[in-house]
Amino acid sequence: MNPLLEVNGLTMRFGGLLAVNNVALSLNEKEVVSVIGPNGAGKTTVFNCLTGFYKPTAGQILYRGEALQGLAGHQIARKGIVRTFQHVRLFKDMSVIENLLVAQHRHLNTNFLAGLLKTPAFKKSESDALAFAEYWLDKVDLKEFANRKAGNLAYGQQRRLEIARCMVTRPEILMLDEPAAGLNPKETDDLDKLIIDLRDNESVSVLLIEHDMKLVMGISDRIYVVNQGCPLANGKPEDIRNNPEVIKAYLGEF
Amino acid sequence: MKKLNLSGALISTVTFMLLAGWLLGIRMEPSSSGLKLALADEQHLKWLFIGMAAVFLSQLLHPIIFGNRKAKASSKKFSFKLPSPEQNPKAYRLVVSFALAAAIVWPFMVSRGSVDLATLTLIYVMLGLGLNVVVGLAGLLDLGYVGFYAVGAYTYALLSADGFGFWMCLPIAGAMAALFGFLLGFPVLRLRGDYLAIVTLGFGEIIRLLLNNLTHLTGGPNGISSIPKPTLFGLEFNRRLKGEGFDTFHNFFGISYNSQYKVIFLYLMALLLVVLTVIVINRLLRMPIGRAWEALREDEIACRSLGLNPTVVKLTAFTIGAGFAGFAGSFFAARQGFISPESFTFIESAIILAIVVLGGMGSQVGVILAAIIMTVLPEMAREFNEYRMLMFGLMMVFMMVWRPQGLLPMSRPHIELKEEAKA
Numbered sequence: 001m002n003p004l005l006e007v008n009g010l011t012m013r014f015g016g017l018l019a020v021n022n023v024a025l026s027l028n029e030k031e032v033v034s035v036i037g038p039n040g041a042g043k044t045t046v047f048n049c050l051t052g053f054y055k056p057t058a059g060q061i062l063y064r065g066e067a068l069q070g071l072a073g074h075q076i077a078r079k080g081i082v083r084t085f086q087h088v089r090l091f092k093d094m095s096v097i098e099n100l101l102v103a104q105h106r107h108l109n110t111n112f113l114a115g116l117l118k119t120p121a122f123k124k125s126e127s128d129a130l131a132f133a134e135y136w137l138d139k140v141d142l143k144e145f146a147n148r149k150a151g152n153l154a155y156g157q158q159r160r161l162e163i164a165r166c167m168v169t170r171p172e173i174l175m176l177d178e179p180a181a182g183l184n185p186k187e188t189d190d191l192d193k194l195i196i197d198l199r200d201n202e203s204v205s206v207l208l209i210e211h212d213m214k215l216v217m218g219i220s221d222r223i224y225v226v227n228q229g230c231p232l233a234n235g236k237p238e239d240i241r242n243n244p245e246v247i248k249a250y251l252g253e254f
Numbered sequence: 255m256k257k258l259n260l261s262g263a264l265i266s267t268v269t270f271m272l273l274a275g276w277l278l279g280i281r282m283e284p285s286s287s288g289l290k291l292a293l294a295d296e297q298h299l300k301w302l303f304i305g306m307a308a309v310f311l312s313q314l315l316h317p318i319i320f321g322n323r324k325a326k327a328s329s330k331k332f333s334f335k336l337p338s339p340e341q342n343p344k345a346y347r348l349v350v351s352f353a354l355a356a357a358i359v360w361p362f363m364v365s366r367g368s369v370d371l372a373t374l375t376l377i378y379v380m381l382g383l384g385l386n387v388v389v390g391l392a393g394l395l396d397l398g399y400v401g402f403y404a405v406g407a408y409t410y411a412l413l414s415a416d417g418f419g420f421w422m423c424l425p426i427a428g429a430m431a432a433l434f435g436f437l438l439g440f441p442v443l444r445l446r447g448d449y450l451a452i453v454t455l456g457f458g459e460i461i462r463l464l465l466n467n468l469t470h471l472t473g474g475p476n477g478i479s480s481i482p483k484p485t486l487f488g489l490e491f492n493r494r495l496k497g498e499g500f501d502t503f504h505n506f507f508g509i510s511y512n513s514q515y516k517v518i519f520l521y522l523m524a525l526l527l528v529v530l531t532v533i534v535i536n537r538l539l540r541m542p543i544g545r546a547w548e549a550l551r552e553d554e555i556a557c558r559s560l561g562l563n564p565t566v567v568k569l570t571a572f573t574i575g576a577g578f579a580g581f582a583g584s585f586f587a588a589r590q591g592f593i594s595p596e597s598f599t600f601i602e603s604a605i606i607l608a609i610v611v612l613g614g615m616g617s618q619v620g621v622i623l624a625a626i627i628m629t630v631l632p633e634m635a636r637e638f639n640e641y642r643m644l645m646f647g648l649m650m651v652f653m654m655v656w657r658p659q660g661l662l663p664m665s666r667p668h669i670e671l672k673e674e675a676k677a
Contacts, residue, residue: 077561
């Protein structure tokens with residue numbers, strides 16, 4: 001089976017700094033893959049390259065056999081690869097439900113006249129969007145806050161809303177950049193369940209950057225370890241846990 | 255007992271003396287060897303000392319007088335927000351109908367001067383609403399908005415010379431201004447904030463300079479005069495038939511000529527245009543594009559990561575905002591009957607921007623209220639002529655201290671979820 005996403009020889013150079021050096025990774029359908037490594041290893045830079053925020057210096061990114069490198073961020077997002085950010089980036093002054101409606105922009109009837117005249121097709125597309133947003137609000141347990149300003153939610157709720165906002169774009173690959181950062185143990189558990197649910201029931205593949213080893217080891221199908229921009233190891237969680245080099249570079253001796 | 259603010263008071267007084275001293279304390283005297291500086295006369299010096307004493311005392315006693323009140327004010331909630339129409343649609347409709355009815359009946363009961371002023375106010379309302387799309391919703395600081403206003407005005411003025419009627423020119427002027435907005439949009443797409451403001455400022459000036467110098471087309475500084483007034487389905491409001499209208503209004507209806515008709519007609523037309531603007535922008539706000547504008551203002555990177563094309567979103571905001579300025583401009587030209595580059599200076603842009611900021615970014619009712627304040631107040635304060643700008647500045651300072659979110663900020667449109675509605 002061909003992998004959904006295949007990355008070969010990805011290299012990103014900022015002037016004299018080689019941030020990402022020859023990284024390769026692949027992601028199959030319905031798979032949770034984690035990228036781990038010490039701070040500054042270049043994990044987020046890999047994400048930025050994959051989602052078009054940086055133009056990689058070299059390398060190939062194939063999504064269903066189609067080359068993605070060099071496309072603009074919004075074009076890649078439209079193909080079905082969306083991401084969250086290390087620091088929550090919600091539309092803080094807009095309500096929770098509006099955040100989800102904005103995300104569905106490309107699935108909506110954006111015809112100018114249709115919207116002005118409130119044609120039946122326009123109304124239908126709006127109410128569909130609302131229903132879909134509602135479904136996801138329910139899923140991340142935020143329904144009662146639908147009309148609250150997104151910026152006024154608690155941090156854990158903002159994190160969940162950000163994932164919901166990605167999901168309403170109907171992605172195939174969801175890229176989560178440290179989704180558990182700043183969450184308490186209970187919220188981390190919920191996140192764990194949510195990601196499993198996304199993989200099993202919504203059939204998205206998840207690419208994950210995370211420092212919480214309990215979460216990573218628990219849900220990942222495969223793990224890639226990056227150190228100082230270079231790939232260090234990859235494999236199943238058990239292999240990674242016992243890999244002496246990974247232990248030396250990142251996990252530390254137990 | 256609060257501590258007296260002695261050092262602060264001394265610093266303020268010295269600052270005041272340095273600033274005001276140049277103006278009030280010194281004067282030039284002609285002498286044999288040219289000009290020579292001398293102390294001002296007693297009257298001016300007296301005022302200077304009174305001013306210094308006032309500054310000193312007010313600063314000294316400030317903590318005693320205001321110290322307690324400040325604590326109270328911060329504890330009290332001072333954040334009235336206009337509810338969104340969805341929260342109470344019935345009351346909303348009632349208020350809007352009453353306001354509209356009052357606005358329609360009103361001109362028949364007041365003097366010609368008031369109606370004229372009201373028409374001018376309505377033009378500013380339209381401009382404010384249009385700029386609100388660009389600045390308030392999309393968050394793109396545009397200091398050259400008056401350029402699009404000028405494009406609209408000159409489009410009508412030039413086309414009318416070729417025999418086009420007002421109603422035909424109105425959409426053309428809007429489209430023309432929108433085109434200019436679109437063209438300006440391209441180079442400034444990468445810019446944000448201050449940089450964008452400077453480029454748009456430059457663009458506004460370029461348009462004005464072009465109008466000033468393309469003498470063969472625009473008449474240069476002399477402007478274009480005797481622009482025909484709009485007609486009511488071909489009926490003119492002049493005493494005698496001047497343009498290509500088929501009859502005059504008073505002749506057609508068999509009533510005696512009254513110059514008041516024309517003024518009222520212009521007012522009602524402006525009202526119609528404003529109402530259309532409000533309706534269109536209100537719809538836009540609740541359409542995907544309106545939400546995308548606001549999302550862009552909030553976080554451009556997040557927008558991109560969700561598949562929104564920031565280029566398109568910005569361009570639509572610029573284009574639509576400029577289009578409304580075009581409508582306002584062509585109406586302005588029709589009302590004045592004479593336009594020149596003088597009417598489209600930077601200060602106009604500043605006033606329109608002030609209207610948007612004063613009203614509360616993104617709030618339509620706020621913008622309307624602010625437009626009324628900004629046009630009617632200077633008119634009423636005519637006798638303080640030379641202090642008008644001072645009062646304007648003072649008002650802005652007080653606004654920023656007490657209501658930095660604007661006069662009437664809008665709360666988010668409330669979106670009812672289906673199951674909530676059933677319960």
